[in-house]
Amino acid sequence: MTASPRALRTHQRALASLVAALARGEAGGVSDILAAVTPGGGKSLLPVIAAAGLIKAGQVDRVVWVVPRDSLRLQAEEAFADPLWRAVLGHDLSVRAADNTRDPSRGLAGYVTTYQAIAAAPALHLDEIRRHRTLLVVDEVHHLPAPSPGSAANDDRPPGDEDSGAWSQALLPLFQHAALRLLLSGTLERADGRRILWLPYRDGPQAGAPQIDLDAPGWAVIGYSRAQALAERAVLPLNFGALDGEASWLEGGRSAGQARVGPHRLSGGGVRVTTRPALFTALRTGFARDLLSEAFHATRRLRARRRRERGLAPAESARGLGKLLVVAADQASARHYLAILRAWMPAEQAERDVQLATSSVQDAHAALAAFRLCPEPAVLVTVAMAYEGLDAPEVAVVAALTHIRSRPWLEQMLARATRVDPHAGPYGEQQALVFHPDDPLFARFRAELEAEQGTATRPREPRPVSALTPEPVRWRDTDPGGITPLESNAVGLRYAMLRPRPKPVAAPAAEGSSARAVMSDATSAIPSFSERAVRQQLAAAVAAQAVEDEADLRAPHGGNLPHRYNAVLKRVLGKGRTEMTMAELEAALAWLERNRLSDHAHLLEGDARYAWSARQRRFRSLARL
Incomplete structure (x- = not known):
């Protein structure tokens, strides 16, 4: 080594x-x-x-x-x-x-x-x-x-x-x-x-x-532990923006009529049994918009300040300006938050800067990759897809609009903002700001985290479940107690820094920390990117030969000549492109540059497997007419 x-x-x-x-x-x-x-x-x-x-x-x-x-x-x-x-x-x-x-x-x-x-x-x-x-x-x-x-019975899972x-x-x-x-x-x-x-x-x-x-x-x-990481400046200290609010909802079965409850404070106000329904209501009504607004404008101010410090134009792209991660309670809420955020921007900027990454979104992985590796998008809305393991050091602000109060889950979510960004300047000028509902469950989590500083291997004494203590399983109910949310609003915001115990001391930064490559350089050495690029070149070369042969009357019009030529290439090389190593893909591309697939079309004669796939493609094509 x-x-x-x-x-x-x-x-x-x-x-x-x-x-x-x-x-x-x-x-x-x-x-x-x-x-x-x-x-x-x-x-x-x-x-x-x-x-x-x-x-x-x-x-x-x-x-x-x-x-x-x-x-x-x-x-x-x-x-x-x-x-x-x-x-x-x-x-x-x-x-x-x-x-x-x-x-x-x-x-x-x-x-x-x-x-x-x-x-x-x-x-x-x-x-x-x-x-x-x-x-x-x-x-x-x-x-x-x-x-x-x-x-095996799975009854208690x-x-x-x-x-x-x-x-x-x-x-x-x-x-x-x-x-x-x-x-x-x-x-x-x-x-x-x-x-x-x-x-x-x-x-x-x-x-x-x-x-x-x-x-x-x-x-x-x-x-x-988190204390060690803070001491070595491997992670950033956490700053919290706790937003209190009031919420009202309906309780009771629909057949028997529903009674209005509230308004009740999120922070408890002495009535702990209202914590869950008040939080459920707040995340689906006006309070969520208020918290989003605080996080959005905090990110906007941070990006504007860093632009001024670097002498950048208002619309100029750059790494290290700071990004916002919004974690929603469910996919419906995530889509709602996306619409709210985009409504606060000009249409063209909104489509570029605010993206959604949930399991139901087709291009979610592309949105995640762009959020991590490119200057834009600057805002990502997700449910759970990006909370764990997401390596996006530019995240400086998190909007925690989730009802989950499991400590491991919350620790993972907060860690999205504590990574040190090599593009954002000195360590002391970076921030990790988390906006969250000021409910007793989150307050308890914060108190534990501050006392223990995230010592991962130290066991904690079990505590009885209560209104102030999260259940041993995540809160998964979509409708706690059959309530119907009515309205909510924010009533107060307070900031606090999670200070390390003991106080962290400065340590030398990692050598070369400012020399990390941008996306275009970094991805060139990643095998899956390289393989994908060569496979795309192969597909383009096959399609080009098919177009040329049809234009020069070397092959009959009609049918699906690119599909036929792909099958020919597979027979010549002995395996499909998806199974090739990088060396084999490059060899296949070199072979295509020297040979015509039409000269090897005879390899498909009597090939029942190709004949079947060709018939299936033809039937699907006719069905679409």
């Missing part, structure tokens, strides 16, 4: 030292590494550190990195392709974002996939693990619940937990056959209270309160 000590954070240096010991054969008893890193603390570099050292030393052959969301696959590719860390770590490894096609690594050092993909094709990924000595990296491992007695149970079942054989496992998490607990798959546990001081066994044989544990 060639890593400079000053270039790495405490937990990254600890992992580099452990990897060096493994490479020298001095830590042969370690088979599992658990990295409990505060959200935003830089855990995405840990798989690169581990893979670079272990593959170079011959301890493993490949790395398989599993992430919880499809949008995170590109970020994993970027971590390996980052030129800064390639220089610091002295590696030239690349991984690719793979789907469930054969040979997912395609000659590279490994691949990145998702929990969902493994659950859909477990045999394919297990075969890869068995055929190669594999470093298995599982990101956000807390998504995987450990099987519990009687869980929280709503929406079916998928995570299937993920655990599919991933367990991969855990068992991997040569080494690196498990990453920013929150070593599940909102439903269940144990996490594969982690070692021991009985806690109280019955029914198991704790992670940090001294289990074969395990190495690396921790990085």
